[in-house]
Amino acid sequence: MPLEPHHTTDRLALSVVLCSHARPDYLAVCLAALAAQQDGQAEILVVDSASPPGPAERIAALAAQYGARLVRTDRAGLSLARNLGLAAASGAWVAYLDDDAVPAPDWQARLLARIASLPATIGVVGGRIMPRWEAPLPAWWPKGLRGVLTIVEWEGCGEVGPGTPPDVAVYGANMAFAAQPLRDVGGFPEALGRIGNRLLSGEEEEVVARLHRRGLRAFYDGAVSVGHSIQQNRLHPAWLLNRLLWQGATDALRQRSLRRTAAAAGKLAVQAPLLLWPPASSALLRARCGAAYNLGYLRGRLGAPLAEVAA
DSSP states (O other): OOOOOOOOOOOOEEEEEEEEEEEEHHHHHHHHEEEEEEEETEEEEEEEEEEOHHHHHHHHHHHHTTTOOEEEESSHHHHHHHHHHHHHHOOEEEEEEEEEEETTTTTTHHHHHHHHHBBBEEEEEEEEEEEEEOOHHHHHHHHTOGGGOOBBBBOOEETTTTSSSSSOOOTTEEEEHHHHHHHHTTTTTTTOBTTTTBBBHHHHHHHHHHHHHTOEEEEEEEEEEEEEEEEEGGGSSHHHHHHHHHHHHHHHOOOOOOOHHHHHHHHHHGGGGGGOOOOTTTTTTTHHHHHHHHHHHHHHHHHHOOOEEEO
């Protein structure tokens, strides 16, 4: 017997959660794009994640201007902010957009249509994330590392894994979850996710994995599209090295493998001289990213303080 598709007409179909820390200018563009496509099937929630007074006042004013509900926390942390949005949400599904993401004019309609077409065993929907470059991508940027800028350009659709290319995943700039299952797995793990200058990540992957263990799968639809601002300050070797350092720490927290720890230690024994390279240099950058990753992994496994490679 075929599985029944999702039905969202019995109550509010969708809650859209925007988490922002001191970035009202980006938030204003995102809210304007969302407000233009509201049709009564969705609510918008803005979670102010410990913004200082000036930006906090502007964020509150923007929420009021666009008819969004405002949730405020004085404790920083992206996962915490997402969980506060989840707790306040009324929708059967909860979508998350980064505050520097701009949804396409048909984003909401396409997301709701895709949700309605899916079997009840799908608990996550991810969408396309197109770059909005604030400066050109440098020629030295290593191939295969565009993904660390949160870019997913595939136009197709399918279940994540068997029906999609290897580099397609669910990323926080553009993702939606069936609300109750997300609550049932505890929301987003607050030990992961960005907190201030800590570039830990992996919270989306962890939630998707927890849902998968309960029999719920993830689906990707390239028609559910946003543009994502790529800030100029990220297009520097030092930022990329630091991002890979924190990715290593993230993976260490999520995957506690003695074999992987030994492998990282063995590689770093050879790669260690690369860590002495000037952080601003683009020379040998792909290899230096590998060294930064392995250093982050080992420090994450040992619980050591994670000073920036690129300080």
